[in-house]
Amino acid sequence: MALAAGLATLSAASPEGFVTYAQNVFDKALVRWQKEAGDPTAAWELGRACFDLAEFSTNRTQKAEIAEQGLTACRRGLLRASNSPALHYYLAMNLAQMARTKSLGALKLVGQMEKEYQAASKLDELIDFAGPHRYLGMLYRDAPALVSIGDRAQARKHLERAVALAPNYPDNHLALVESYLKWGERGNARRQLDALAASLPAVRAALAGPAWASHWAEWDSDFARFERQAAEPAKGGRPVKDQP
DSSP states (O other), rough: OHHHHHHHHHHSSSSSHHHHHHHHHHHHHHHHHHHHOOOHHHHHHHHHHHHHHHTOOOHHHHHHHHHHHOOOHHHHTTTTTTTTTHHHHHHHHHHHHHHOOGGGGGGHHHHHHHHHHHHHHHTTHHHHHHHHHHHHHHHHHHHHHSSSSOOHHHHHHHEEEHHHOOOHHHHHHHHHHHHHHTOHHHHHHHHHHHHOOOOOOOOHHHSSSSSHHHHHHHHHHHHHHHHHHSOOOOOGOOOOOOOO
């Protein structure tokens, strides 16, 4: 057992290892789902595994097929457990994966994603380290305002709420930092980066192992990228004032 765990950790230290780990988790979740079809827990576990595996697919058709399995499982699970925050949440997550496989058709899924994230938030806003607030914030930030639900005020509210609810989860800080940088609020971005940097040693120790390896690869890359962006001189050599 110890040897297997050690090999898994080593395997997860490379991009190929990330995929292998996600595939193994998916395979186990699929086997359970096939044995316990309709079971709400088996459904959301497969939904989560589908989202994670689809993250590593660069082929649109393959990504859509994986996401569709997650959508089917979560929708079936909701027939038996309509008040499951995890089922609403991972339904929204797989809708997001499906949206990434489309161009103009992606906008048609935004309203469904918003609805499911909101449902998950009302049932348990702490799920996945305040995941519903984190992803609602990014959804409101990135969706176009004129033809969709884009809304900077809503984005700010949800992203700041995610940090308040789960301040030791790097993704919450990084999503907010990215937003501040998009909005030209470098002072706010710098403060978030400093807060994250102070917490990283303890968080890195707490969120360790193969299940977190791909997350840390992304977080470390994003942190370094945002550090560079926050340090870049503003256009015209003058600082950009933070918005309230």
